[in-house]
Amino acid sequence: MIEDLCDECKRPCDKCKQPVKAMPSVEKARILGNGEPERGYEMIDRLCEMVRDAREKHPKFAEGEYEALGRIGAEYGELVQAIEKSEGEEREIEESFHTIVTNWRFILGEHKTGEAQ
Numbered sequence: 001m002i003e004d005l006c007d008e009c010k011r012p013c014d015k016c017k018q019p020v021k022a023m024p025s026v027e028k029a030r031i032l033g034n035g036e037p038e039r040g041y042e043m044i045d046r047l048c049e050m051v052r053d054a055r056e057k058h059p060k061f062a063e064g065e066y067e068a069l070g071r072i073g074a075e076y077g078e079l080v081q082a083i084e085k086s087e088g089e090e091r092e093i094e095e096s097f098h099t100i101v102t103n104w105r106f107i108l109g110e111h112k113t114g115e116a117q
Helices: 025-032 037-057 065-084 090-109
Strands: 004-006 018-020
Touching: 025 037, 037 090, 065 090
Parallel strands: none
Antiparallel strands: 004 018
């Protein structure tokens, strides 16, 4: 689906009223998949599943940016540990995703409300 997007905001906007065309989904998947759309779609699916699971397991993400930063640091620490202890590529990827999910929740501002919407 192609939407009209604001040149300034790069999303639907009533403020600027300067439409551009959104990047097609297959192009987004190609970028995220490092040239392989199928891999990009797999990454998107896995990220969505992990965000959903994280919200179910921890509906209250953090209260404030410092607690959120602590959560991000803890996930990063688990990734470092997986690498240092040579726990294998699968474990390293899993911890990488956990780090992404934690950052994603921060980017979405879940630390401001305390809970997922």
